[in-house]
Amino acid sequence: MGVTLDSLSRDQLEALLAEQQQAYAALQQAGLKLDITRGKPSAAQLDLSKDLLTTPLEDTTSDGVDVRNYGGGTGLPELRAIFAELLGIPVEQLVAGNNASLSMMHDTLVFALLHGTPEGGTPWKDGPVRFLCPAPGYDRHFAICQHLGIEMITIDMLEDGPDMAAVREHVADPAVKGMWLVPTYSNPTGAIVSEEVAAELASLETAAPDFRIMWDNAYAVHDLTDEHAKSADILGLCTASGHANRALVFASTSKVTLAGSGVSFLGGSPENVAWYLSHTAVRTIGPDKVNQLRHARFLGSPQGVLDLMARHREILRPKFDAVQQILSERLGEHGVATWTTPKGGYFVNLDVVDGTATRVVQLAREAGIALTPAGASFPYGKDPRDRNIRIAPSFPPLEELTRAMEGLTTCVLLAAAEKALAA
Numbered sequence: 001m002g003v004t005l006d007s008l009s010r011d012q013l014e015a016l017l018a019e020q021q022q023a024y025a026a027l028q029q030a031g032l033k034l035d036i037t038r039g040k041p042s043a044a045q046l047d048l049s050k051d052l053l054t055t056p057l058e059d060t061t062s063d064g065v066d067v068r069n070y071g072g073g074t075g076l077p078e079l080r081a082i083f084a085e086l087l088g089i090p091v092e093q094l095v096a097g098n099n100a101s102l103s104m105m106h107d108t109l110v111f112a113l114l115h116g117t118p119e120g121g122t123p124w125k126d127g128p129v130r131f132l133c134p135a136p137g138y139d140r141h142f143a144i145c146q147h148l149g150i151e152m153i154t155i156d157m158l159e160d161g162p163d164m165a166a167v168r169e170h171v172a173d174p175a176v177k178g179m180w181l182v183p184t185y186s187n188p189t190g191a192i193v194s195e196e197v198a199a200e201l202a203s204l205e206t207a208a209p210d211f212r213i214m215w216d217n218a219y220a221v222h223d224l225t226d227e228h229a230k231s232a233d234i235l236g237l238c239t240a241s242g243h244a245n246r247a248l249v250f251a252s253t254s255k256v257t258l259a260g261s262g263v264s265f266l267g268g269s270p271e272n273v274a275w276y277l278s279h280t281a282v283r284t285i286g287p288d289k290v291n292q293l294r295h296a297r298f299l300g301s302p303q304g305v306l307d308l309m310a311r312h313r314e315i316l317r318p319k320f321d322a323v324q325q326i327l328s329e330r331l332g333e334h335g336v337a338t339w340t341t342p343k344g345g346y347f348v349n350l351d352v353v354d355g356t357a358t359r360v361v362q363l364a365r366e367a368g369i370a371l372t373p374a375g376a377s378f379p380y381g382k383d384p385r386d387r388n389i390r391i392a393p394s395f396p397p398l399e400e401l402t403r404a405m406e407g408l409t410t411c412v413l414l415a416a417a418e419k420a421l422a423a
């Protein structure tokens with residue numbers, strides 16, 4: 001039976017350190033080459049959508065659009081109908097694009113910076129622009145802000161959404177033009193934004209009249225259990241509160257079908273959709289409708305998507321279970337870490353002893369286990385407590401994941417023992 005590090009005497013701590021150093025030396029000798037960095041689907045998951053590549057296609061859709069040709073900037077109605085239902089968005093308010101919803105998010109911000117929003121205010125670039133960034137959060141959201149010169153304000157991501165006290169305080173600043181949010185099975189903590197928090201975000205008085213919620217519902221249908229987490233209807237809530245343009249919803253099939261060849265979606269008020277399309281019409285003569293039709297035929301219906309997600313779950317679930325089991329068995333009794341038990345999504349959020357995350361990632365790297373850099377889930381890569389590590393169980397085969405997780409726990413314990421002794 002183990003004991004938490006706090007209750008150990010110096011001799012006991014030294015013994016623990018020696019034990020972990022030995023385990024770590026063995027780990028280094030094992031010559032591992034493992035990678036649990038990015039939340040990519042595994043080859044087995046991609047294989048679930050193999051038929052997408054051979055689905056027979058007609059040239060023309062039910063409404064007479066020749067998918068091979070230019071045009072159709074809003075995307076194919078049959079595919080939009082499937083995802084409109086899944087996302088709870090009226091089909092005429094949902095645009096289907098090319099692969100990568102991230103590029104829709106990027107473009108939306110570029111359009112607002114260069115041209116302003118439909119509310120008619122000045123282009124955002126004409127003044128300071130700040131964004132609220134619930135953290136831990138998605139590193140690529142933060143990368144977009146950094147790349148576009150949008151100043152990021154870190155606020156805490158809690159179990160039911162962003163820390164609303166911090167949100168209330170910051171939206172009094174007219175330069176705060178928006179915020180990021182992953183409402184369902186958030187990256188990386190698995191948090192789900194509650195109805196109450198969503199309703200408050202929708203109704204909140206903000207100093208910026210063109211405040212935007214970048215509602216990135218990347219994991220809307222990515223349940224890991226039989227329970228389905230229904231996302232709050234942010235567009236409906238915003239409209240009901242008199243802020244119809246406040247929320248922009250994003251989603252994609254990247255983790256439904258093929259991560260590199262999926263279809264992205266943008267949902268918004270009729271005014272936001274028209275605004276978005278008016279700008280994209282300059283940059284493209286239309287999206288890849290062949291791929292959209294292929295997706296519509298392959299997925300078939302909202303139920304077809306849910307059935308496919310159930311097959312993903314069969315592959316993902318044992319991996320997430322293994323992560324939980326190894327963390328509890330190896331770390332549970334020592335009080336050196338806390339972690340999330342997500343009911344969906346792609347990540348497990350691990351918080352180690354304050355001030356040791358960088359050391360853990362370094363130890364792991366030197367033993368051949370690649371982890372996401374410490375701090376990656378925070379704006380500017382700066383975790384104020386240097387404790388956060390994002391675990392992405394999806395990509396490696398179960399056996400590799402197990403070895404990587406076992407190795408990681410050795411690194412966590414070693415770094416904790418080093419720190420306790422240095423104190």
Ligand code: PMP
Nearest residue numbers: 100101102138182187218252254
């Ligand atoms: N949003 C979140 C929260 C994600 O975790 C990811 C993928 N890791 C994406 C967006 C990327 O989506 P897409 O492939 O549609 O660009």
